[in-house]
Amino acid sequence: MKQDLKNFTQEQLREIFKTGGFAHYRAKQIFAWIYKRRVEDFESMTDLSKDAREFLKKNFFVSQLELQNKETSRDGTEKFLFGLDDGSAIETVLIPEGTRHTLCISSQVGCKFKCTFCMSGQGGLKRNLEVSEIINQYLYVVDLISPKEITNIVFMGVGEPLDNFENVLKAIKILMNSSGVSFVKRRICISTCGLIPEIKKLIELNLGVKLSISLHSADEDIRSKIMPVNKKYPLGELLPTLKAFSKKERYPVTFEYVLIKDLNTSKGDAIKLAKLLSGVRSKLNLIIYNASFLKYRPPPKEQIDIFTAELKKRGVFFTLRKSKGQDISAACGQLRAHWQKGA
Ligand code: SF4
Structure with missing residues (x-):
């Protein structure tokens, strides 16, 4: 065959x-x-x-992906829906920001980790993507926007990339190969909910790719409630692993923290977050939740102000942003799909 x-x-x-x-x-x-x-x-x-x-x-x-749909947001974000041979579909998102073009790639059809705020996790895992299905997301979009180039790749689409470790690793090796795409390793980022054994494998491999953690709470109990993976891989074990990653790669780990009303935005939450991040070489991205999914709501301005003021007081640097592509349901990040209804 x-x-x-x-x-x-x-x-x-x-x-x-x-x-x-x-x-x-x-x-x-x-x-x-x-x-x-x-x-x-x-x-x-x-x-x-x-x-x-x-x-x-x-x-x-030599396979190619079949484009089923493409939408463009008012902010320029583009969402691609690709059909797969087995009738599944995957999404890829292109986010232009000045001269940067970041491609947000999917790694699985669905996801098994069932984070309570995420639509991707609600239906469970259908299957891992093949290496070719990962690579073809990049190739389709880079051909489309040529002569412009994709400057950054983030594994933040649907699925947990480290749960499809072997195929994601092969895809990254292909993308970085100097005979072909020759993509700069520091411009590839893997975003994970915190699978400790696979992060340890990444430390061993020393690939040079960046790592981003979907954190969303610095409290073990709250995180376990919204991200069941925390029961298996609690923050108490995850943080030392991330410190080891940062030390080996000589690069900070990025933490993604979505601000959700009455869930993780109190002064106490900020104090816990500041303590958690102390001693870790890290970057912190705060993302304002601005949709409505199940019981989750956007935080009022006062909550955001109290939370960010406490972080500043404690010397924690952060970026604060809203997700891109809201009007086309293309908010990027591990949380991308939770902005959608019926994704
Ligand atoms: S946030 Fe990530 S790990 Fe959690 S269910 Fe969604 S895709 Fe899976």
């Missing part, structure tokens, strides 16, 4: 070609055709021998 060429790293292709009796550098040439020159027809890969092209035709195909 033919396999999707985009599911393979260059190292894997090298092995496959070697086994097929071809020179190992064929893998590098193929990477250049597909990921640099954006040529996907084997016959057009003119520096490959006829035999190598026949080998490719016999054993591989």
Whole structure:
């Protein structure tokens, strides 16, 4: 059976070609055709021998995503809905900000972690995305906006990227490969709810990618209520792991904290947050919840003021923002889908 060429790293292709009796550098040439020159027809890969092209035709195909829908927000954010072969659909979001173009990529169909504020988690996990399905989100959008470039990639779409570890890792290796896309490693960010064993694997691998944590509360009990994953991987164990990550990567960890009315915005919540972050090399992004989902509501201005004043008093630096693409239900972040109804 033919396999999707985009599911393979260059190292894997090298092995496959070697086994097929071809020179190992064929893998590098193929990477250049597909990921640099954006040529996907084997016959057009003119520096490959006829035999190598026949080998490719016999054993591989090159997949593409099918665009089902595209919406553009008033703030310029674009949301792409792609159809998959099994009838599932995934979303990818492009966020322009000045000269930056950040692509928010999905890693799974659904999610099993059931954070109470997140629509993606409500239906459970359908399946992991293939490597090719992750890569093709990037390739589709980069072709579309050319000659503009995607400057940043964030694994913050639907799904928990570290729960699809092997495929996300392969996709990142393909994106960073110098024969192809050659994406700058520090401009790739993995956003996670805090899967400690996989963060430890990232520490071992020392890939150079950034890490972002969906925090949303510095209180163990509250976090366990809204993010059940905290019962398995509590903050008390997560924080030392993040410190180790930051030390190894020599880069701060980003914390995402969505401000939700009467849930996590009191003066006491700010004090706990300041204490939690002390001693961790970190960046803090506060995001104002501005939708209505189940019992969750946007915080009034007074709550935001009290919370942020306490952080400032304690010397905690932060950015405060609203989500992008609200009018097209494309708010990015692990919380992206909770802005939607029926996502
Ligand atoms: S916030 Fe992230 S980890 Fe939690 S349910 Fe949603 S997609 Fe899954």
